[in-house]
Amino acid sequence: MNPSPDDRFEVRAIGWVESPLTDRGDAPRQGDEGAPDAVLRLDPAVREGIRDLAVGERVIVLTWLDRADRDVLVVHPRGDRSRAPHGVFSTRSPDRPNPIGLHTVQIVEIDDVRIKVRHLEALDGTPVLDVKPLLGPVGER
Amino acid sequence: MNPSPDDRFEVRAIGWVESPLTDRGDAPRQGDEGAPDAVLRLDPAVREGIRDLAVGERVIVLTWLDRADRDVLVVHPRGDRSRAPHGVFSTRSPDRPNPIGLHTVQIVEIDDVRIKVRHLEALDGTPVLDVKPLLGPVGER
Numbered sequence: 001m002n003p004s005p006d007d008r009f010e011v012r013a014i015g016w017v018e019s020p021l022t023d024r025g026d027a028p029r030q031g032d033e034g035a036p037d038a039v040l041r042l043d044p045a046v047r048e049g050i051r052d053l054a055v056g057e058r059v060i061v062l063t064w065l066d067r068a069d070r071d072v073l074v075v076h077p078r079g080d081r082s083r084a085p086h087g088v089f090s091t092r093s094p095d096r097p098n099p100i101g102l103h104t105v106q107i108v109e110i111d112d113v114r115i116k117v118r119h120l121e122a123l124d125g126t127p128v129l130d131v132k133p134l135l136g137p138v139g140e141r
Numbered sequence: 142m143n144p145s146p147d148d149r150f151e152v153r154a155i156g157w158v159e160s161p162l163t164d165r166g167d168a169p170r171q172g173d174e175g176a177p178d179a180v181l182r183l184d185p186a187v188r189e190g191i192r193d194l195a196v197g198e199r200v201i202v203l204t205w206l207d208r209a210d211r212d213v214l215v216v217h218p219r220g221d222r223s224r225a226p227h228g229v230f231s232t233r234s235p236d237r238p239n240p241i242g243l244h245t246v247q248i249v250e251i252d253d254v255r256i257k258v259r260h261l262e263a264l265d266g267t268p269v270l271d272v273k274p275l276l277g278p279v280g281e282r
Contacts, residue, residue, distance in 0.1 A: 048228055
């Protein structure tokens with residue numbers, strides 16, 4: 001199989017992040033480094049898809065890091081210029097060919113299509129692409 | 142912030158999966174349920190981005206599940222019709238609005254832009270979108 005015109009695909013926001021974080025420079029590098037709580041305001045069109053999510057559950061949220069530079073292949077880890085540059089696929093830099101953010105968060109409140117989560121480092125207005133459960137042991141899936 | 146025309150984004154394959162798995166019905170549900178080894182054949186254009194990946198490392202691979210049904214919001218978990226239907230965001234079903242696959246695999250061989258990984262349940266020809274490191278403890282990032 002060779003690269004072809006079929007190598008581009010469209011993702012669609014299923015919701016948006018509401019967060020006090022508005023500036024990339026102020027955002028923590030990862031959720032467990034002091035990120036605030038945030039709300040995933042989902043599109044009512046996907047309401048049926050979230051009906052089994054529950055408060056207390058830990059989930060994986062995928063976002064579209066819309067302020068990223070997609071032409072970058074090498075970065076200084078964590079933006080620290082004293083550290084040797086690394087290939088982006090060995091880092092969690094938002095700057096990468098497909099700037100998809102991966103966040104593990106706990107759900108702390110659900111109000112219709114508004115899902116409040118703990119410690120999310122995504123900026124206000126960031127599009128949400130997907131929510132997935134964490135996988136338990138093989139026998140409990 | 143409201144939904145707007147800015148709610149659609151383009152992802153581009155950075156590579157493709159080479160796997161003996163060709164049929165969705167035969168594929169294991171998850172990598173740790175008997176999936177075979179597979180090769181990520183990356184586009185030489187992203188070579189610089191993988192330069193710090195190493196054999197033995199465990200990484201997260203994001204794929205585009207191009208054979209998925211994007212209009213599905215409720216599924217029987219694991220395709221088992223004896224189980225009550227669940228909202229897709231509480232399942233790992235490939236059928237979901239943005240069919241992005243999330244796979245944690247170990248790198249077993251690297252030959253230029255061909256990265257062989259252990260236990261990947263993605264089908265042959267599946268586009269690869271991203272590779273990310275697993276995060277270690279906060280102080281070691």
